[in-house]
Amino acid sequence: xxxxxxxxxxxxxxxxxxxxxxxxxxxxxxxxxxxxxxxxxxxxxxxxxxxxxxxxxxxxxxxxxxxxxxxxxxxxxxxxxxxxxxxxxxxxxxxxxxxxxxxxxxxxxxxxxxxxxxxxxxxxxxxxxxxxxxxxxxxxxxxxxxxxxxxxxxxxxxxxxxxxxxxxxxxxxxxxxxxxxxxxxxxxxxxxxxxxxxxxxxxxxxxxxxxxxxxxxxxxxxxxxxxxxxxxxxxxxxxxxxxxxxxxxxxxxxxxxxxxxxxxxxxxxxxxxxx
Amino acid sequence: xxxxxxxxxxxxxxxxxxxxxxxxxxxxxxxxxxxxxxxxxxxxxxxxxxxxxxxxxxxxxxxxxxxxxxxxxxxxxxxxxxxxxxxxxxxxxxxxxxxxxxxxxxxxxxxxxxxxxxxxxxxxxxxxxxxxxxxxxxxxxxxxxxxxxxxxxxxxxxxxxxxxxxxxxxxxxxxxxxxxxxxxxxxxxxxxxxxxxxxxxxxxxxxxxxxxxxxxxxxxxxxxxxxxxxxxxxxxxxxxxxxxxxxxxxxxxxxxxxxxxxxxxxxxxxxxxxxxxxxxxxxxxxxxxxxxxx
Numbered sequence: 310x311x312x313x314x315x316x317x318x319x320x321x322x323x324x325x326x327x328x329x330x331x332x333x334x335x336x337x338x339x340x341x342x343x344x345x346x347x348x349x350x351x352x353x354x355x356x357x358x359x360x361x362x363x364x365x366x367x368x369x370x371x372x373x374x375x376x377x378x379x380x381x382x383x384x385x386x387x388x389x390x391x392x393x394x395x396x397x398x399x400x401x402x403x404x405x406x407x408x409x410x411x412x413x414x415x416x417x418x419x420x421x422x423x424x425x426x427x428x429x430x431x432x433x434x435x436x437x438x439x440x441x442x443x444x445x446x447x448x449x450x451x452x453x454x455x456x457x458x459x460x461x462x463x464x465x466x467x468x469x470x471x472x473x474x475x476x477x478x479x480x481x482x483x484x485x486x487x488x489x490x491x492x493x494x495x496x497x498x499x500x501x502x503x504x505x506x507x508x509x510x511x512x513x514x515x516x517x518x519x520x521x522x523x524x525x526x527x528x529x530x531x532x533x534x535x536x537x538x539x540x541x542x543x544x545x546x547x548x549x550x551x552x553x554x555x556x557x558x559x560x561x562x563x564x565x566x567x568x569x570x571x572x573x574x575x576x577x578x579x580x581x582x583x584x
Numbered sequence: 585x586x587x588x589x590x591x592x593x594x595x596x597x598x599x600x601x602x603x604x605x606x607x608x609x610x611x612x613x614x615x616x617x618x619x620x621x622x623x624x625x626x627x628x629x630x631x632x633x634x635x636x637x638x639x640x641x642x643x644x645x646x647x648x649x650x651x652x653x654x655x656x657x658x659x660x661x662x663x664x665x666x667x668x669x670x671x672x673x674x675x676x677x678x679x680x681x682x683x684x685x686x687x688x689x690x691x692x693x694x695x696x697x698x699x700x701x702x703x704x705x706x707x708x709x710x711x712x713x714x715x716x717x718x719x720x721x722x723x724x725x726x727x728x729x730x731x732x733x734x735x736x737x738x739x740x741x742x743x744x745x746x747x748x749x750x751x752x753x754x755x756x757x758x759x760x761x762x763x764x765x766x767x768x769x770x771x772x773x774x775x776x777x778x779x780x781x782x783x784x785x786x787x788x789x790x791x792x793x794x795x796x797x798x799x800x801x802x803x804x805x806x807x808x809x810x811x812x813x814x815x816x817x818x819x820x821x822x823x824x825x826x827x828x829x830x831x832x833x834x835x836x837x838x839x840x841x842x843x844x845x846x847x848x849x850x851x852x853x854x855x856x857x858x859x860x861x862x863x864x865x866x867x868x869x870x871x872x873x874x875x876x877x878x
Binding site: 321332338342350353354396407408418419422424427428432434452453455456457459460475513516517520539549553563567574575579580 | 613
């Protein structure tokens with residue numbers, strides 16, 4: 310009986326290994342080929358590189374302005390997420406704690422708006438904001454992310470704040486703290502688990518987003534990482550070695566983030582789905 | 585619950601907590617959406633200061649456009665294939681990595697990895713695989729299936745899109761199913777095991793019925809995501825060959841920004857919105873009924 314069980318376990322383990330290799334193989338391929346010259350890639354895309362030269366990397370790094378792109382992406386992602394967390398938590402707190410008739414309607418509107426596809430907004434978006442001249446601004450882009458990310462974050466905070474007992478706040482209010490202070494000093498720290506979940510989900514979304522920034526950031530220096538990868542790859546499609554190096558470079562930052570935060574990422578995605 | 589007595593206090597609270605987020609919500613979602621719907625009934629090009637009402641002309645033009653129907657049908661086919669495959673594979677992966685197999689956390693991390701990376705980059709990686717690596721394999725091994733690039737043939741380019749989509753999202757849905765599986769009380773399965781229920785019976789009779797909420801969420805997400813796919817479509821096939829693999833999101837984009845037909849492009853976007861919203865409502869209703877029954 311025990312023997313049968315261990316045999317089954319080994320079988321499952323082998324199956325998982327095979328699947329993992331299948332899932333990871335595309336990444337292995339681009340890393341392998343990023344060290345090769347164009348001719349070597351064409352001759353045999355599956356072979357090991359003959360020597361480890363970083364020429365492709367230094368070339369790609371410069372041409373795609375990797376440094377600038379990473380800084381742009383970081384700025385947009387961090388600023389947007391801070392805005393989303395600050396304003397959604399406050400709005401959700403307001404919707405839960407003040408019993409205005411309109412509050413349920415606001416929440417309902419936000420839930421309905423979550424279903425609107427970006428394609429239904431992008432044409433008016435470009436014409437309105439193009440006219441207002443806010444294109445090419447990272448700050449405008451972050452404000453747009455606030456608008457797009459707000460509904461889901463508010464909805465998640467709303468569910469969480471409903472479970473926060475009012476007594477905790479009353480003690481602080483009796484001590485004379487303002488509503489604003491009560492929220493930030495007493496309530497907000499309690500929201501940490503859901504804040505982490507929202508931050509993780511929004512990092513995965515904003516860091517990788519392409520369509521919105523491609524419409525807003527038309528200037529070369531303003532490009533985020535997905536944009537600069539896109540333009541680089543478009544130009545150097547046939548220079549396979551460099552193109553692969555560019556892809557590897559653009560993947561590195563988020564993988565580093567993943568390795569550092571793996572537990573939070575996995576938990577964030579699971580929690581985010583349940584709510 | 586808090587209530588303020590004076591109007592001034594009420595205004596202060598509103599401005600403090602709700603003004604900025606509601607302004608962002610209005611200016612980024614509500615107003616563009618309202619303008620977008622208005623655009624479909626006019627000949628506005630998005631820049632001119634005056635426009636005329638055109639009734640349903642834009643919608644009629646959209647429905648008469650053969651390319652639109654082609655793209656819509658192509659998208660529906662894509663959605664059906666990728667939703668089914670993604671969920672079946674994700675559920676199987678979830679069962680595999682919660683069966684107590686050695687190193688299951690590492691496997692979970694591994695299967696989730698493609699989700700971390702943007703669709704643009706994933707599409708480029710697979711473009712290389714389909715047009716270089718597999719063609720090389722096809723030539724070396726004299727394997728006809730891969731002799732020519734899949735991306736150059738419409739029917740195979742379709743499957744290329746599905747494969748990339750499934751590879752990308754199955755890890756995400758796997759996590760949702762794992763969350764569902766861990767929510768099942770172990771005592772229930774133990775009791776069933778003692779009563780002589782096989783693993784297969786436990787799966788069909790206990791696990792799947794109790795996981796209806798996880799299926800609801802996962803189906804909802806995969807449906808929405810696959811209807812909206814743009815990034816991988818752009819970097820993998822660019823809609824080609826000959827616009828044959830243009831998913832609806834790309835079709836709307838091209839109509840508006842490539843061919844400068846804002847009115848009919850926006851009408852198509854509104855049609856897309858209506859379809860997605862209908863599917864969402866119907867699906868959530870149907871699943872809620874299932875949940876109640878089990």
